[in-house]
Amino acid sequence: MSADKETLYKQLADAVVDMDEDQAVATAEAVATAGLDAYEAIEKGLSAGMERAGQLFDEEEYFIPELLMCSDAMYAGMDVLKPHIRQDAVAEKRRVVIGVIQGDTHDIGKNLVKIMLETSGFDVTDLGRDIPPASFVQTAQEIDADIIALSTLMTTTMDGMGEVVRQLNDQGVRDKFKVIVGGGPISQGFADRIGADGYAVNAADAVRLARRLTSPEVAAA
Amino acid sequence: MGTDAMKPLERLAAYGKGEAIDRLPCVPIVGNTAARVIGVKVGDFRGNGPLIAQAQVAAYRKFGYDVIRIFTDLYTQAEAMGAKVHYPADETAYLEAPAISDPAEVQRLQPADPYRDGNLPHHLEAMRIAVDQVGNEVPVTGALTCPFTNASFLVGAETLARLMLKDPETVHRLCEISLDTNFRYAAAIIEAGATPSLTDAMSSSTVISPRQFKEFSLPYLKRLIDFIHGKGKSVTLHICGKTAKIWESMVEAGADCISIDNDASLIEAKLAVGNRVRLMGNVHPSAVMLQGAVEDVRRATLSCLREAHDNPKGFIVASGCSLPTEAPFENIEAMMETVRNFKVEDQ
Numbered sequence: 249m250s251a252d253k254e255t256l257y258k259q260l261a262d263a264v265v266d267m268d269e270d271q272a273v274a275t276a277e278a279v280a281t282a283g284l285d286a287y288e289a290i291e292k293g294l295s296a297g298m299e300r301a302g303q304l305f306d307e308e309e310y311f312i313p314e315l316l317m318c319s320d321a322m323y324a325g326m327d328v329l330k331p332h333i334r335q336d337a338v339a340e341k342r343r344v345v346i347g348v349i350q351g352d353t354h355d356i357g358k359n360l361v362k363i364m365l366e367t368s369g370f371d372v373t374d375l376g377r378d379i380p381p382a383s384f385v386q387t388a389q390e391i392d393a394d395i396i397a398l399s400t401l402m403t404t405t406m407d408g409m410g411e412v413v414r415q416l417n418d419q420g421v422r423d424k425f426k427v428i429v430g431g432g433p434i435s436q437g438f439a440d441r442i443g444a445d446g447y448a449v450n451a452a453d454a455v456r457l458a459r460r461l462t463s464p465e466v467a468a469a
Numbered sequence: 470m471g472t473d474a475m476k477p478l479e480r481l482a483a484y485g486k487g488e489a490i491d492r493l494p495c496v497p498i499v500g501n502t503a504a505r506v507i508g509v510k511v512g513d514f515r516g517n518g519p520l521i522a523q524a525q526v527a528a529y530r531k532f533g534y535d536v537i538r539i540f541t542d543l544y545t546q547a548e549a550m551g552a553k554v555h556y557p558a559d560e561t562a563y564l565e566a567p568a569i570s571d572p573a574e575v576q577r578l579q580p581a582d583p584y585r586d587g588n589l590p591h592h593l594e595a596m597r598i599a600v601d602q603v604g605n606e607v608p609v610t611g612a613l614t615c616p617f618t619n620a621s622f623l624v625g626a627e628t629l630a631r632l633m634l635k636d637p638e639t640v641h642r643l644c645e646i647s648l649d650t651n652f653r654y655a656a657a658i659i660e661a662g663a664t665p666s667l668t669d670a671m672s673s674s675t676v677i678s679p680r681q682f683k684e685f686s687l688p689y690l691k692r693l694i695d696f697i698h699g700k701g702k703s704v705t706l707h708i709c710g711k712t713a714k715i716w717e718s719m720v721e722a723g724a725d726c727i728s729i730d731n732d733a734s735l736i737e738a739k740l741a742v743g744n745r746v747r748l749m750g751n752v753h754p755s756a757v758m759l760q761g762a763v764e765d766v767r768r769a770t771l772s773c774l775r776e777a778h779d780n781p782k783g784f785i786v787a788s789g790c791s792l793p794t795e796a797p798f799e800n801i802e803a804m805m806e807t808v809r810n811f812k813v814e815d816q
Contacts, residue, residue: 311678313630351560356626433755
C-alpha cells in the first residue's frame with residue numbers, strides 16, 4: 249500500500265514536470281479512488297513536481313512556456329484532489345495578496361509568482377492587474393495577509409508601489425505585513441528606497457523571499 | 470548640441486569606414502520622453518504624425534544624439550491587425566486585448582496595410598516629416614516590432630507561450646502573418662525615406678528558450694532582415710532581457726548591429742560576437758536613466774564605454790532599452806556629455 253502511495257505521488261510529480269495534464273488528472277483520480285490523503289498527495293506529488301519545475305526554470309532548462317504548462321498540469325490535478333481534502337489535514341497557511349499595480353496590465357510575471365507561491369503552500373489572493381494601491385491595503389487587512397506582493401513591468405507605474413507602503417504607514421499598519429516587490433524595472437535599490445521588505449528577481453526567488461520573511465524568526469522581528 | 474563638430478550621418482559614415490570621428494555615436498533611446506521636450510501629452514501622439522515628428526525632431530535637436538526613432542509603443546502593427554490598444558491620456562499605450570481570443574480564429578487575421586490600417590499611416594507621416602526636416606544630417610528610423618513579439622500581441626503572450634508546446638503550427642502561422650505585415654511596413658518605412666529599427670522583446674531568453682528562439686523567431690527574423698538588406702538598408706536588432714545564449718543566432722539572422730540591455734554583458738558580447746556585429750547598449754533605462762543622479766549616469770556610461778569602445782565592429786553607447794517617459798533631461802544630457810568627453814586615448 250505504502251509503495252503504491254509513493255508511486256502515485258511520484259507519478260503526480262512527474263506529470264507536472266512533464267507538462268502532462270491528462271496524466272496529472274488520471275493519477276489524481278487514482279489517488280482519490282484509493283482513498284489516499286488528498287492533501288498529502290498535493291503536497292508530495294503536485295507541489296513537489298512544481299518545485300522541480302521551478303528548479304529547472306532556475307537552471308534555465310525550463311522557460312516561461314514550460315513553467316506555464318507545468319502549472320496547467322498542477323492545477324488540473326489539484327481540481328480533482330481539492331474536493332477530497334479533509335479539513336483537519338489542512339495546516340494553517342501563510343496568506344499573500346498579490347497584484348499588478350495600477351496603470352499596468354502585464355501580468356505574466358505576476359501569474360508565475362502566484363503559481364509558485366501557491367505551489368509552495370501559500371494561500372494567495374490574486375487581485376489581478378491594474379490595481380489601485382488602496383485595494384492592496386484594504387484586501388491585506390480583510391484577509392489578514394502576511395505578505396503583500398506587488399508587481400509591475402512598467403517604469404511608469406513603479407510609484408504606485410511606494411504609495412502602497414505610504415498608505416500602510418499612514419494607517420499605522422505597516423508592521424502587520426511584509427511588502428515584496430518585483431518586475432522588469434524593479435531593483436533592490438528601488439525596493440530599499442520605497443521601504444519594501446524585499447525584492448525578488450523572478451518567481452523562484454519570490455518563493456525563497458516569501459519563505460524567509462514568514463519564517464518564525466523574521467516574522468517575530 | 471552645438472558642441473559636436475560632426476553631424477550624426479557624417480559621424481556614422483566615418484565611423485563605419487574607420488576614419489576619424491569627433492566622438493563615439495550615442496543613442497539614449499528616446500521614446501515618449503519626446504512629448505516632454507515639446508510639452509505635450511503622450512496620448513496626443515495618437516493619430517497625429519506631425520506631432521510625433523515635431524517632438525522627435527525637437528528631442529534630437531535638444532540632445533544631439535545619433536538616431537531619430539519614430540516610436541510610441543510596440544503595438545502599432547498588432548493594432549493595425551485588430552488588437553485593442555489602450556491609450557492613457559499621458560502615459561505609454563498598452564495592449565488591452567489581443568486581436569483574437571481563440572487561436573482557432575487565426576485564419577481570420579489579415580496582414581496590415583500600412584497606408585490604411587490603425588496608426589501606421591500616422592507613423593509613416595511622422596517619418597516623412599522628420600526625414601524632410603533633418604534627414605540630411607541624422608538617420609531617421611521607424612520602430613518595427615518583429616514577428617514573434619507581434620504574434621504574442623495577436624493572440625496574447627500566455628496563450629502564445631502555451632501554443633509553442635501544444636500547437637506549434639499555429640504559432641508559425643501567427644509569425645508568418647506577422648512577418649507579412651512586417652514586410653509591408655518595412656517597405657513603407659523605407660519608401661518614407663527612413664530605416665526600420667527592429668525590436669523583439671518576447672524573443673528574449675528571459676521569456677523563451679534559445680531552442681524555441683531558433684524554432685519560432687529566428688527563421689522569420691532572418692527573412693525580415695534579408696528583405697530589408699535587399700532594399701539596401703542595414704539593420705539594428707534590439708532584444709531585451711537575457712540574450713547571451715542567442716547572440717550567435719542574432720548574428721546568424723543577419724543583424725548588422727545588436728542592441729542589448731542590462732541583463733546582458735557588453736564585454737561578453739564583444740568577446741563572443743564583436744568581430745561580426747556592431748554592439749549597442751546598455752545603460753540601465755530605469756535604475757540609472759530614470760532614477761539615477763547625473764553622477765550615476767556618468768559612471769554607468771563610462772563603464773559601457775570602457776567595456777565596448779574597442780569592439781571590432783564598432784560600438785554605439787545607448788540605453789539598454791527605450792527610456793521611460795519621465796527620464797530627466799539632465800540625465801540624457803549627462804549621457805551625451807560623457808560620450809563627448811570620452812577620449813579613447815584616455816584608456
